[in-house]
Amino acid sequence: MQRPAELGDRSLFPRLEADVYAAHAAISPPSSRVEQAVADFMREQAAKGAGAFMRWKEAREALRPRLGALIGAPGCDVAFTGNTTQGITAIAVCLPWRRGERVVLCRGEFPTNVTPWLQAARAHDLQPVWVDAPDPLRPVGDFLDRLEQALRGGARLVALSAVAFQTGMRLPLGELAALCHAHGAELFIDAIQAVGAVPIDVVADGVDYLAAGSHKWLMGLDGCGLLYVAPERAAALRPLMAGWLSHEAGGLDFLGRGAGHLRYDRPIRQRADLFESGMANAIGLIALGAAIEPLEALGTATIFGHVDRYNGALSEGLVARGFRTLRAASVGARAGILGVLPPGDVELIALHAALGRAGVVTSTPDGVLRFAPHWPNAHDEVPRVLDAVDAAVAELRAATSA
Ligand SMILES: Cc1ncc(COP(=O)(O)O)c(C=O)c1O
Structure with missing residues (x-):
């Protein structure tokens, strides 16, 4: 016990x-629970090889709704990723951008939430628009006013951190999303400094996209993260980063059902987990499952x-x-x-x-x-x-x- x-x-x-x-x-x-979970996985993998796959795949699927619960989302809208950057890059690559669209970025952001958007700007001829970082010693309304001013010029997307990595200032996600949507913009949140440390409810707040990594407040290991995509936003993505594991049901039939099932024309999932394109970071996800147990309990x-x-x-x-x-x-x-x-x-x-x-x-x-x-x-x-x-x-x- x-x-x-x-x-x-x-x-x-x-x-x-x-x-x-x-x-x-x-x-x-x-924690020692994480160490134990990883050791158990390694022992079984070493003993059974491919024979252990299905059991651990099921354990991973059980993790999906648990991660969803930590951010107020149904599990089906959550994807496992390699880190925060991968989640951001996935959206930056797959959004159906139109030339000249504006992307609002924030000075003082961690580069994770800037570099992929600047790369998209280069690729699609987008216009980056910068706002000054929120000042933790000023009312948050000051920042919302600055953001609104930037949004008046029109914007396709606003990229912000839920919690600033230097100052720890937390932004009100519901107010941000309402402001963005009132101006026709989508909201992308880097939440690595928030998930596990503060309550988050992406559905209630109307956040469009949220990415995080597991090695900080979730207490997991490096190289493992999550991406939330609101279902209506996922439906609009161009699945340019899909891979062999991104197909709808039946995509694996060629491995276990004999000849005649190897096809390349099966539809791609139009939801967050389309980005789970190849084999997952098994150890990272096992660790994450054990790491969040105390967060769930407390x-x-x-x-x-x-x-x-x-x-x-x-x-x-x-x-x-x-x-x-x-x-x-x-x-x-x-x-x-x-x-x-x-x-x-x-x-x-x-x-x-x-x-x-x-x-x-x-x-x-x-x-x-x-x-x-x-x-x-x-x-x-x-x-x-x-x-x-x-x-x-x-x-x-x-x-x-x-
Ligand atoms: C706000 C913020 N975003 C992102 C990251 C890291 O991103 P990734 O998970 O891609 O390494 C950090 C810290 O490492 C961070 O403080």
Whole structure:
């Protein structure tokens, strides 16, 4: 009988070396349940080879509606992908673009949600339109106004992150989708910094497309992700990235039903999983299935509340030490990430390294010191983090004044 996951209890991560692991927005360490699930898969695969295929394929299919539930979508509208980028590229390649259409992009986005759109712009003669990043210290209405202004010129698609990777600012997906649709634009959401950390409901919010990877807040492994495509949007795609596993039922008959079934004219599925074009990342999906069990048991709303209290206490302590916090005032604009800027005389990269030596693992995207705790992080870590910050800052100041 497995012990249930509990907020603030790290016992499912016995190998974790850090005293405080607060880098879930970068890469999550796999739990012992994930290790066990992967080991079980490998053992059976090694013993049975092709004979194990159907059993694991069924396990994968059981994962699809579970991933859907984490984003408020039916499983049939969710595809497994290799990463966030693959999901974005799939749509950028397969949208039936018309020459000259405008694509709204955001300065400060992670490049994942920019490069594929710029490539599509080159290929189809589209016009990229840039808006400034949302400022976590300003009301979200400021950003929505800027976006509306860009949309007044017309747009085919708006590409945004649900949660900004540096500041942790969360955007209101329902309001974004309504705004985009009012102007005839579709909404693509990069949700890798949101799924698993905050509740998401793509159907209720009217999001058209959403992509994420599994190695951050979902706590799976690298090289595995998901793509949601609203059914009416999927129906309009040109399936340019279809492969041998993208055909409707019957596409596999040639492997097990004798001669006469090898055909190339079977229709392609016009839904998200058309992008599952060849063999899947079996290990990644096995790992993901085990990784999300605690998220399902605890619930993302509960996890967010836990992490938000942790970040609130940490932010307060850091501000008292001269740091600038990028934590949004409104709870709806916050997620799992706490971004802070060190005092002017403390160098960010050196501080990050000193914290790491003290057993506090953080990350430093785009000039920000990023804390990203998840459900296993206990609130009583916060005083230890602040002690480590005090020691690191004192060490760095002593080194520069010497
Ligand atoms: C906002 C955001 N999008 C995407 C990625 C990664 O994309 P992929 O899953 O394609 O590696 C990251 C971080 O690695 C990220 O922070």
